[in-house]
Amino acid sequence: MDFLLGVSLVLIAVGFTVQFVPSIFLSGSAGEDKLGYAAYRTSCILAEDPGWWSNNSENDTSWEYHTENVQRIGLAMDDDIKSRLTETPNMISKDKLIQFKELSRSNENEFIRKLGLFDSINGKQMNYGYNISFLRDGQPVILNNSTMVIGGSLGLGQNMAKMTRIVLLETGNISVFDGRYLNRYAGNENIANISIIGPVTENITIQITNFNTSGPNAAFTSASLDDSILLQSGNYTIQKRSLYGNFDPYVSPDGILDNDSLMIDLNSSLISSNTSYQLKLTFEDISFSGSSHFSSYNDNIEKRYEPALLVVEVW
Amino acid sequence: MDDKAQLQTLEGLGAALLITMTILFITQSSTVMTPQNEMMLDVQLEQMAYDALTLMDVAPSYAIAANLTECVSGWNMEDATMGESTLPLLDSELSTLLQGLLYNVDISYVQNGNLITNNTILHGHPTEDAAVARRTIMLTNHTVAAANGNWSLASGLQMVEVRLTVWQI
Amino acid sequence: MADLTDNTSGQLIILSGFVLCFSLVALAMLVNQTMISGYHSSNAVLEFPKHQIRDITSQTRESCVYITELAIELNQSNNKSIEENYHLLFKDYAEQMATLYAGHGEEVTLSSPIDNGSITNNNLNISTVWVNITYNNGMTYYSSEPEIIEVRA
Numbered sequence: 001m002d003f004l005l006g007v008s009l010v011l012i013a014v015g016f017t018v019q020f021v022p023s024i025f026l027s028g029s030a031g032e033d034k035l036g037y038a039a040y041r042t043s044c045i046l047a048e049d050p051g052w053w054s055n056n057s058e059n060d061t062s063w064e065y066h067t068e069n070v071q072r073i074g075l076a077m078d079d080d081i082k083s084r085l086t087e088t089p090n091m092i093s094k095d096k097l098i099q100f101k102e103l104s105r106s107n108e109n110e111f112i113r114k115l116g117l118f119d120s121i122n123g124k125q126m127n128y129g130y131n132i133s134f135l136r137d138g139q140p141v142i143l144n145n146s147t148m149v150i151g152g153s154l155g156l157g158q159n160m161a162k163m164t165r166i167v168l169l170e171t172g173n174i175s176v177f178d179g180r181y182l183n184r185y186a187g188n189e190n191i192a193n194i195s196i197i198g199p200v201t202e203n204i205t206i207q208i209t210n211f212n213t214s215g216p217n218a219a220f221t222s223a224s225l226d227d228s229i230l231l232q233s234g235n236y237t238i239q240k241r242s243l244y245g246n247f248d249p250y251v252s253p254d255g256i257l258d259n260d261s262l263m264i265d266l267n268s269s270l271i272s273s274n275t276s277y278q279l280k281l282t283f284e285d286i287s288f289s290g291s292s293h294f295s296s297y298n299d300n301i302e303k304r305y306e307p308a309l310l311v312v313e314v315w
Numbered sequence: 316m317d318d319k320a321q322l323q324t325l326e327g328l329g330a331a332l333l334i335t336m337t338i339l340f341i342t343q344s345s346t347v348m349t350p351q352n353e354m355m356l357d358v359q360l361e362q363m364a365y366d367a368l369t370l371m372d373v374a375p376s377y378a379i380a381a382n383l384t385e386c387v388s389g390w391n392m393e394d395a396t397m398g399e400s401t402l403p404l405l406d407s408e409l410s411t412l413l414q415g416l417l418y419n420v421d422i423s424y425v426q427n428g429n430l431i432t433n434n435t436i437l438h439g440h441p442t443e444d445a446a447v448a449r450r451t452i453m454l455t456n457h458t459v460a461a462a463n464g465n466w467s468l469a470s471g472l473q474m475v476e477v478r479l480t481v482w483q484i
Numbered sequence: 485m486a487d488l489t490d491n492t493s494g495q496l497i498i499l500s501g502f503v504l505c506f507s508l509v510a511l512a513m514l515v516n517q518t519m520i521s522g523y524h525s526s527n528a529v530l531e532f533p534k535h536q537i538r539d540i541t542s543q544t545r546e547s548c549v550y551i552t553e554l555a556i557e558l559n560q561s562n563n564k565s566i567e568e569n570y571h572l573l574f575k576d577y578a579e580q581m582a583t584l585y586a587g588h589g590e591e592v593t594l595s596s597p598i599d600n601g602s603i604t605n606n607n608l609n610i611s612t613v614w615v616n617i618t619y620n621n622g623m624t625y626y627s628s629e630p631e632i633i634e635v636r637a
Contacts, residue, residue, distance in 0.1 A: 087373075091374075166370055168370055430586075450539055
């Protein structure tokens with residue numbers, strides 16, 4: 001009899017707990033699912049959609065230039081702004097990303113509404129906590145002097161849903177040259193001559209793929225800008241990629257093979273005035289065949305994309 | 316006078332407190348350790364696999380060493396053995412994109428109306444909760460010649476399906 | 485009370501057994517339900533074949549551009565018209581795609597309708613092509629009829 005009484009008491013107690021403290025049970029089921037959805041949806045729309053803006057007369061996907069009339073926020077770059085979809089999902093546009101960060105700072109309510117980072121409970125808007133970050137090698141990406149981390153940080157013991165996406169992030173500009181056709185400096189076939197028109201605001205990146213090696217000691221020796229020698233690490237950094245590898249720091253005189261790539265990052269402060277600069281790259285046992293006066297950095301400019309992770313956390 | 320009941324009530328209260336604390340502790344700590352349920356992890360894994368393939372297909376050629384079409388065009392038409400892949404370029408690029416994950420890559424193509432499947436990257440046997448992603452690419456005489464591949468194209472174009480199986484260790 | 489507890493405690497034991505059973509079953513069902521609802525809802529995310537549909541359309545867009553180029557190139561060396569060459573190559577492409585997707589139980593049909601002006605001539609060169617795309621995996625049916633693809637500027 002005592003036992004029966006005890007069991008029924010326990011049951012009543014459990015019933016009361018379920019009734020009055022539903023959060024314990026909800027967090028493990030429905031609530032977590034909603035968070036998972038929000039994280040998944042947000043990551044998809046950011047990585048795969050170019051966004052959309054419209055006013056009474058016009059509309060297209062270039063919302064980054066019309067931030068006051070944004071309909072949908074998406075970060076994927078888009079060649080054809082009139083079509084609503086992009087052919088290049090997972091490629092993140094730098095301009096859109098900068099505006100995205102700006103919007104999150106200037107009008108957070110709008111930002112949350114556009115991304116749908118809220119839940120309606122009895123008609124009342126409950127905002128989710130969120131953190132959207134772009135990472136390279138585990139570190140937040142820095143664009144335009146601001147870190148690409150948007151949102152707050154997770155409190156202790158809170159339920160969180162996380163979605164990680166691999167994306168290609170536009171980080172600046174790059175000029176890619178085929179080393180076999182690069183123009184030589186007059187009179188010396190081992191020196192490549194590249195002209196850069198100043199001023200620039202971002203670092204100059206030059207990538208040279210394929211080399212015409214002419215001897216066993218093929219290597220990069222030095223770089224000079226308007227005939228003054230540049231200092232490695234202070235003025236520029238240089239990296240090498242072999243056929244089956246990634247870019248690693250290059251130290252002269254490491255050997256260079258025909259199908260290697262070199263990437264040279266030139267500090268933007270060097271190219272600050274409104275003139276044309278001559279960059280001379282001196283090599284050993286590598287010859288350049290082009291015979292014009294110089295190759296142009298600016299004519300060859302393209303957007304530079306680097307692999308990065310987009311991490312969306314919602315709680 | 317019997318005041319045993321007082322002690323029993325206190326005991327009961329203590330027990331109730333203990334149970335509540337335990338339940339609270341378990342729910343809190345489990346949410347810290349497993350922030351997502353298992354299905355969300357599956358979605359995440361599949362999404363990562365598709366992301367890796369999509370990215371390698373849409374990337375401009377200078378952004379990564381070679382894109383998906385270029386990698387597969389250079390195939391020597393041989394099967395992979397464990398740890399010895401026949402698409403080394405694709406293998407090295409996937410290993411940087413999918414850090415901490417294991418993967419296999421198969422390619423399928425149609426020849427004389429038959430579907431042929433070959434193993435090109437083999438890193439082990441996938442576990443039960445592995446995710447699969449597929450992407451179709453088009454090879455042409457031009458891409459094969461540029462990548463020094465051994466493909467012989469019957470007509471002007473060859474469709475190839477790249478299947479990526481990803482799993483966690 | 486007294487006669488109930490006298491010599492009939494077996495009944496009570498059985499009764500308490502029942503009570504325990506029911507309460508356990510109720511609890512188990514509660515837990516199970518939350519797990520099932522979680523399974524269903526997140527499974528729905530995986531089930532919609534968004535990657536497949538995107539793969540087919542973007543690949544078709546890319547392939548049609550190349551097929552057109554090749555058709556124009558072949559026209560110089562064989563005695564077929566650009567349209568004929570285009571349709572032969574497109575048929576080859578469609579068959580290969582169908583076989584590849586059939587390999588994992590999905591049905592893809594790609595067709596380039598010949599009669600209703602699927603190819604727009606612009607100075608005897610092809611500029612826009614129409615392609616009908618359908619996809620079916622038994623759960624989801626997708627069709628784009630027609631997909632209009634600009635193949636030459």
